[in-house]
Amino acid sequence: MTKTRALVLFSGGQDSTVCLAWALARFDQVETVGFDYGQRHAAELAARPRLLAAMRTIRSEWRSRLEEDHLIPLAAPRAIGGSALTQSMAIAMGRDGLPNTFVPGRNLMFLTAAAALGYRREIADLVGGMCETDFSGYPDCRHDTIQATAKALGLGLARDVRIHTPLMFIDKAATWKLAGEIGGEALVSLIVEESVTCYEGDRTHRHDWGYGCGICPACDLRARGFEKYRDTLSAKNRDDL
Numbered sequence: 590m591t592k593t594r595a596l597v598l599f600s601g602g603q604d605s606t607v608c609l610a611w612a613l614a615r616f617d618q619v620e621t622v623g624f625d626y627g628q629r630h631a632a633e634l635a636a637r638p639r640l641l642a643a644m645r646t647i648r649s650e651w652r653s654r655l656e657e658d659h660l661i662p663l664a665a666p667r668a669i670g671g672s673a674l675t676q677s678m679a680i681a682m683g684r685d686g687l688p689n690t691f692v693p694g695r696n697l698m699f700l701t702a703a704a705a706l707g708y709r710r711e712i713a714d715l716v717g718g719m720c721e722t723d724f725s726g727y728p729d730c731r732h733d734t735i736q737a738t739a740k741a742l743g744l745g746l747a748r749d750v751r752i753h754t755p756l757m758f759i760d761k762a763a764t765w766k767l768a769g770e771i772g773g774e775a776l777v778s779l780i781v782e783e784s785v786t787c788y789e790g791d792r793t794h795r796h797d798w799g800y801g802c803g804i805c806p807a808c809d810l811r812a813r814g815f816e817k818y819r820d821t822l823s824a825k826n827r828d829d830l
């Protein structure tokens with residue numbers, strides 16, 4: 590039987606780590622791709638190899654399933670500028686109603702590059718951590734955008750392109766819960782210790798939910814999700830007693 594294969598858009602953040610676990614639980618062979626798009630902080634990219642090495646130890650079958658990692662440079666977002674993620678500027682709300690952490694077209698570029706890589710690797714299934722529930726209304730994270738992009742890429746490559754977004758309709762607490770369901774406490778601990786969510790790339794301040802400045806919107810979302818997840822767990826444990 591032909592082996593099923595997936596390519597995971599893997600940034601080194603919490604969401605993409607959960608997506609990688611999701612793919613490893615479903616596909617026979619999983620490759621990963623990350624993008625160096627001139628992000629101000631290298632912490633996420635630096636976390637990727639540590640996370641990849643550790644993912645191989647979470648479940649015995651993941652060791653053989655997790656295959657090649659690819660890192661692709663994408664210079665366009667930084668050259669276009671205007672985002673707090675690629676330039677040194679304070680995080681603020683923009684006139685368009687989106688925070689200036691929005692990098693216009695970022696996911697569209699990522700998906701295009703990932704689909705092109707998938708074409709070369711003969712992988713039709715892409716997996717990404719886009720989510721329309723919790724984030725700041727980024728239009729390139731929405732379900733309709735992603736599925737329209739899959740259609741456009743499929744037409745443009747004359748191949749099937751399927752984009753799986755397991756986190757699309759769940760909140761951050763449910764993302765932590767999903768990590769626990771797929772990889773147990775070992776995966777939850779790995780995400781706490783090694784994944785990077787913070788917009789400031791802070792690796793010096795350690796909290797229950799991991800490292801981060803604790804102030805930026807990404808830290809706030811991660812912290813609140815973790816708290817809700819832990820509250821739900823302890824309520825469940827009380828009920829089970």
Ligand code: ZN
Pocket residue numbers: 786787788789790791801802803804805806807808809
């Ligand atoms: Zn932060």
